[in-house]
Amino acid sequence: MALEALLSTRAQRWFMVTILLQGFVVLAMVAAVFAFVEDNVDLSLSQYKTVPCYLALFILAEIFEVLMAFDALRLRNVIQLVGILIFHLALVVFASIQVHETRAAVVRPNTTNPRGRPLDTSSGSLWHAVEPFLIVSPVIIFVSWLALIFWIRELYYEFGWAIFHVVGANPAMKTMYQFYQIIICLLKFDFFCFIGVSIQLLIVVLQTNSAEFGLTIAAIPVVLFLLIGCGTAVQREIKWLMSISLALMLAAETYFIYKLVRFYEPSSQEQYQTTRATLTVFTIVAFLLLFATFAVGLRCFADFDKGLQSAKLHDITTRRKQYSSAVVVDKIGDHDDEEQGQQYNAGHQLQPRISIE
Template identity: 60%
Template sequence: MAVEPFLGTRAQRFFIATICIQAIAVLAIISIVFRMVAEHVDLTLTNYRTVPCYLALFVLAELFELLMAFDALRLRNVIQLVGILVFHVALVVFATIQIHETKVALVRTPNCDGTVSFVTCGGKGTLYRKVEHLLIAAPGIIAAAWIVLIFFVRALYYEFGWAVFRIVGANPAMKTMYQFYQVLICLLKFDFFAFTGVTIQLLIVVLSKNSTEFGLTIAAIPVVLVLLIGCGFAVQREVRSLMAFSLVLMLASETYFYKLYRFYDPNSEDQYETTRATLTVFTIVAILLLLTTFGVGLRCFTDFGKGLYESKTSDTLLRPKKIPHSDGEKPDSRGYPLQERLSIE
């Protein structure tokens, strides 16, 4: 059996192309919104930092999704492809929330027109009305791309469906263990994005550079990175001590999200006004992701020493190779023998 080369099939190329086109279109729209708002307001003021934060988060999200897509195709990882679809839905939700967040930031007097105040009013001819249609277009484009991606993920599912069989064989127990390992690695990647998203919002929109909380937030970044990388290394190499330490640290990290209380605390809620909804969603998602990662990590920990080490530490079976074929067997255009594809589903 031959493994299709990286980006060697039409489904793979169109999957990447869809994400790229969607990313370019959305980032272009958000950049236009950023420029239009920047022409009329001082974006360094706390009330207006939502707009640069919106742009920064979407740049991060689109780059992250593109890297995840290339990584999923390289690893023939169907689970990660499904994770990208879920992530894409989250982008739709985030882009929709930003319509409300931007309105909160710009509109101080809802029922007046641009003749009173072009910047702070919410009526016809005001700044918000000029950018509103662009803000609405962003989630629409992302949702349309998601529908297209479903079609290509389905094709890739059948294309990659037997890759696990090639790695771990037909043993159902081995297949289940390997799938839990794939889920954990995928969750660690999404944990990184969720934590980074919360951190960016806190640093850009809310926290003062002179505050203690700003310093603590900065200090937490390398700690979380070490946690995620350490956990990934531990589960791949089956290092029991490092895995145990990572799981304990992961559970302790849940206390970081005490900030969720601060978003609605009467003594501090004013500073979160323009980004409270987005921060709340990001923080809740981060908490749930981390708890899920902890649970899956425990399951993977119990699978150490059960024969999966070689499959997790070597990807040679997923690398395309030209396979010698008999005289009566015709190769395809890439030098592979034409064979019926197996499925383990």
Template identity: 55%
Template sequence: MALEPFLGTGAQKAFFFTVIIQAIVVLTMVGITYGMVAGEDLFDTSVRYKTLPCYLALFALAEIFEVFMVFDALRLRNIIQLFGVTSFHLALMVIGAIQVPQTRDALVSRSAAECARRFDWIECDGPGTLFWRVRPFLIVAPVIIGVSLLILGWYLKELYSEFGWAIFHVVGANPRMKTMYQYYQIMICLLKFDFFFFTGVTMQLLILVLKSSSAEFGITVAAIPIVLILLVLCGLAVQREIKWIMSISLVMMLASLSYLRIYAHGVARGQLTSYFIPVYKLVRFYQPQNAELYSTTRASLTIFTIVAFLLLFTSFGIGLRCFFDFDKGLAPSKIHSAPTKRPPLQSKESSGLKPDTSGIPLGPRISIE
């Protein structure tokens, strides 16, 4: 059974273009919301209004990342990555739903009694206020993501059957090799999501906390390409089975996880340090002295930070499993993965086979290349 080419089936096209269309619609809704609030020149008046720039930047990054991940998964016929993208899509819907109350907390700062005495269309809630103007666009975003999630789930079933043959084209029918290759695919997928969630948390902290003129701002921005390089090296080590690079990567992951205890101890002593790894900011989000700073973005930051920590923990475990699979014959399959294009058809004459002249119709044959 030959592999279908990239975007060569209806299921592939439907999955890919569903993601693109929902990304365009969601970014339009977020852009309209941002434009309405930006028109009031509120972002420099109070930190609580910065939830909208965070919302816009987060969804812009997420939608671009999702389109890339779907393109990459379909091109490589990686069904595991498609499952990861679908789970990521569900997380986007949750984040989009959380943004509705977070935006209300950011915009509405007066109680109903205060608004009854003196109405302010920016700081009050109710008909005619700024929040009521932007609320429909905030609601549309998670609704569109939810509808597209149902479509993606439907076509994911078809792609599961379609891409099920891809792994046989790479490693054959050996169950042991198949399991090792699946762990390799999971590890590569996790590294990509590690980078997104690290960047997502760091980006939100840059918008909320750090001033562009500070040295810490530059250090934090520089951390993003450094982490990207480290993750790329880890992926290369897994693919090429380079033990010394993989060992360093695992040690750094373990050190990052262990550093949480050191960081929490530093917080207790008033020594707040390091923006390099965002998971360690979790303690700071809930400190009383930072209540106002994170009041409107605490929920999304907490979700991102916890997910980033869990992904890092899972990456260490899967990476350790992949390390133990080195030198067991899987390296050629990792380097020469499933072809991204359908091989050219050959005629019987050009392939050296004599045409059938018996007049008996040939039945369909299934082969594993």
């Protein structure tokens, strides 16, 4: 079966259009909220920092989702498509939480705002101006999620032959390759959740001169090494690197537990007040994703040296290139055969031949 070109089918094109369109609309809504708040309050004050953080996270989320969607289509990865569907639903939850968090930030009853709109819930207040934009965002994301379900269903049937092209018809190889796809997908989502937690901590909460700020900065390269190292180890079946990666995952789990304790510890809970809900959700999701990555990583480690490495290094994109090259060579060969036949016949018409099947 031929491997079709990227974005050559209706389902692929409309899948990308749906993600891009909702991304533009949602970012426009978030940017409008940011503009209203920036014009009316001092964003350098700690209680209002949740708004620029909200904008930064959604920019990161939309860029990440577009890249993940394109990558899933490129790799013909159904598992990653399902991951995108779950991620998109998580964006609905995140956008809904932001309605509450933004309200907590901008509604300050009995407080005079020298820069503009009142900070209560009256018709002319800042909250009244931004509330419609905050509500539109989760609605748009949810509607686009329903559309994505339809397109991913079509892509599921379209990509049915992808794994067969890579590993053949062996059921054991197919299962091992699916676990490999799962851990690569989990590592990508681990990256987003960790960066999301770090952005919130560095922008909104922590002071640059605090020890916790230094700890958060130091954790970034360690976790990035963990994710990149694990991806490289599982693809190339490097046992010592995979062992280090699995050990670092346990250390990272301890880091997330430490952060959760800090969010609600009496001595530090005040500094996390404006973003505690979002930080808690992100940290718990990051913890669960990393735990799932550790579990699947153990399974993938057990599959090392069982003949799957070639399939990992030569994925569906390599197969597509090989197929395209073969088609070109085949066409050139046919053209050469035709020219040789014409020379051999010296311009005389061939007589009909009888073929006996």
